[in-house]
Amino acid sequence: MNDGRRPNTRLRPACGAASTKPIRPKQLDDAAPRWLRAVGDQPGVAGSPDEPRAGTPISASPPRLFGRHAETTALDALLDQARAGIGDALVLWGEPGIGKTALVQHVHHRAGEFVRLSHRAARAESELDFAGLHGLLRPVSKHFESLAAPQAAALRSAAGSSSEPTNPLVVGAAVLSLLCRLADKRPVLVTVDDGQWLDDATARCLGIVARRLHPHPVVIVLADQHDPAARRWEGLPELRVDGLTDASARQLLAAVAAPTDEVAVADMVAKAGGNPLALRESAGICESAEDDEHRIRGRTPIGPRMRRAFRAALDALSAPAQLLIVLAAAECDGDRRTVQRAGRALGAHDAWDEAIDTGLLQVGDDQIEFRHPIVRGAVYAGSGAEIRRRVHRALAEAMSDESPHHAWHLAEVADDRDEQIATLLERTAAHSLLRGATSAAARELRRAAELSSLPIDVSKRLADAARAAWDAGWPALSERLLDDAERLAPGDHIARRSRGLRGLLEIARGRPDRAYHYLTIDMDRVTDPGTALELGTMALRASWSAARDDLQAAALTRLLELDVDGRAGWAALLAWWRDTDRPAVPPTSAIATDVPDATVTARTAVSRLLPPTYLGHAWGLDEPMGEALRRRTPDLRRRDERARLAVVLAETAVLENFAGNWAAAESSAGEGLGLAEQVGTDHIAAQCRNSLGWLAAARGEEDLVAEAGARVLQGSLAQGVRSLTAAAYWNRGMASLFQGRPEEALASLIRLTEPGHAAAHPTFALLASLDIAEAAVYVGRHDLAEKRARELHTWARRTKASWADSAAQLIRALLGGPHVESAFLAALDMPGARSHPLFYARAQLFYGEWLRRGRRRTTARARLGEARALFDGLGAEPLRRRAQRELELTGPPGSRRAPDIAEFSRLTAQEQRVARLAAEQLTNREIAARLRISHRTVGHHLGNVFAKLGINERVQLRHTHAGHER
Incomplete structure (x- = not known):
């Protein structure tokens, strides 16, 4: 089936009648000439598809192709024409690694009944006249004598067995005659791979033959890296082999690599640009340390075969053309004028036509671009070290000292420590940070450290580079740089220069106690009050994750002592962290408690100063927090800041779950999980798994709940991350409750409220109050339900969070009493109740069940019908079944089961x-x-x-x- 690509094809239509009858596949019979029967026994000429051949052997089995419908259709059509007695040629061309060899192998295997001659050209033989022809015709050289004497002599001379002078036209005519003799009984297929390395004499000869094939059942397929219209194959039918579509690229990856997550697949597909060889090699490149090392060097990671392939492609060009192409690859912005000035300085300005004819470059008015970053990276990696040094020196001289890349090109030329260049790079990095180019800044600071003379300067610049790498979303590389900085020259300067990075790394690793230790220590080491505020807030997050009241109280006290401009604005943030009125948390009047002010602040606050999403949801801040997260996502995607994007996606998934946008939640959590696993942020990966577990519990997928919970608890229990443990227990309890096992549910959910238990956490106990109360009522523990109602009522009075007030009313209704119906109606009519569809549907279900038991069947049916519709829309299958059973019980007595x-x-x-x-x-x-x-x-x-x-x-x-x- 066509994959939707439209290849660049220029195929000549068949014209005229065949000069021979259609040839059917058959074995050579005894009546055939003896020399032709011998051809069938020659290796590489005819027989089974897995026979050896001249030159590089073709694989024994046909290649598995993905998304090459147009190309294989064109090749199969050539073979069908030959079977009907009509010959033709086709030139396959495209960049290295694009799949030309696989297509040559495909046509070879599809021509099993053909006489097959094949050759793969080699660079080492490209200067030897007729070396390619010798490799191609060697299997049938004994049959030269069957030709006319002048033609036989020309072939012997071309094959090196005679010293007679050769005439290319005579040699071409002789080869055509030989192929026609071979085709008297069976069609002939000639394939030549790596045609760019054919010697000129062989190329001219094959060109002569290929233009004269039409009356004979002979097919010639040539594979070349260059556009035939600009080189030796001009005038021959051609087919450009382009990159695979994304869908085909994914199929190829699935076939050659172990199963991986969707984010990693999308990243590899984007990097490879549809190049099959790049896809195969990217599947084997480490996506953590090695990939980050390439990133900080500013280069796309390239596999060894791609490097060799593009180096070979460059070697086929003249030296000036090579310089121009590598200049374009080394110039960071692809500025045409800069590349042209550098090219003139290198004396390469006359080679532009040759460079453009390669098809690697696209030259516009102001820009020089490569077809895809993989091509640019492969060209640069495939060039020699001396060429790279020359082009970097020329580029540095071609731009002003103020250019953002001037210092970088100077640094690429330097081969020893140079403090002057290091200082220039440091200054350039400062400008990069101002314009938000954190990845460029990390690269520049890392190189500046390499060029620094004194250990203290190396340490400072490595600390700066570590922070820039963290901001760019490379935590693994960031940690290595920070370790190097501390090893070379430990001291307070590392915390100041990295802005408390060590504690942030510990949070990413899911170690809240250690994170708190480093964050609070570094609050005293940094000089900027704003940075101290950020570190203090992150210390609060760490203490909240560990459910450590003592640490939370100490962090709040430290934050209140900070002298920060506009303190009246940020102090409202501190109110969010008080998720309880326990004595350990200071009820100081300095902490703002005006929730409307805090809500306004949430809309504009830097996201790193916002509370965790679960705590924000408890405060009813879903809308402003969602807005803040949505504002960040596009920018993080654009800058490829994977670590921060994973955090934002994990937090977004929580809000989407509560808002009933379950498809979006699943997408965000899945993508966030893939990114977190790539960059090694274990805490965020666990949070994404918990979000997926929450969804699975609501959908009745208990196996997924158990699987996600086991993965989370494996790390969270060992590292004391109670927030993650509590979320996993909540998911487990929800799954049991929705499946109608209240005792089992309560056994898990009650742990959220038990002091000292690994899952005890005040925020999650608050959020799970309705689940705890429902399970408690079913098993007769009304005391537990009443306690959860009181907790919710207190929280609602303090925070004005309407969800908490609504949940408290609902629990009161479940407990029964004289005001049950008014409590149900109050819960359902609470402002914002419909914004949490699962909660609202459960309230309707509880109300409908109560109405049915009171034999108010008509009203019950309305409530239960709405509940069922909501559950059905969400995909909450266990609750939908429960609502359906209740609906059936509201029917006439005879209809009830x-x-x-x-x-x-x-x-x-x-x-x-x-x-x-x-x-x-x-x-x-x-x-x-x-x-x-x-x-x-x-x-x-x-x-x-x-x-x-x-x-x-x-x-x-x-x-x-x-x-x-x-």
């Missing part, structure tokens, strides 16, 4: 025992005596049984699973 086994399994073990005895029509006191419990406890259990099974009368138990198991 008895509760099934699945519903009966929702009962606790004691409730099942009570239900079975009640189905036998035993009284409460009889059941109490049988089970040795009080009759009041029996009544309590029966109330739960009726609620869970959706029945109203004791007699209905006879038709349930309990009645059938008597």
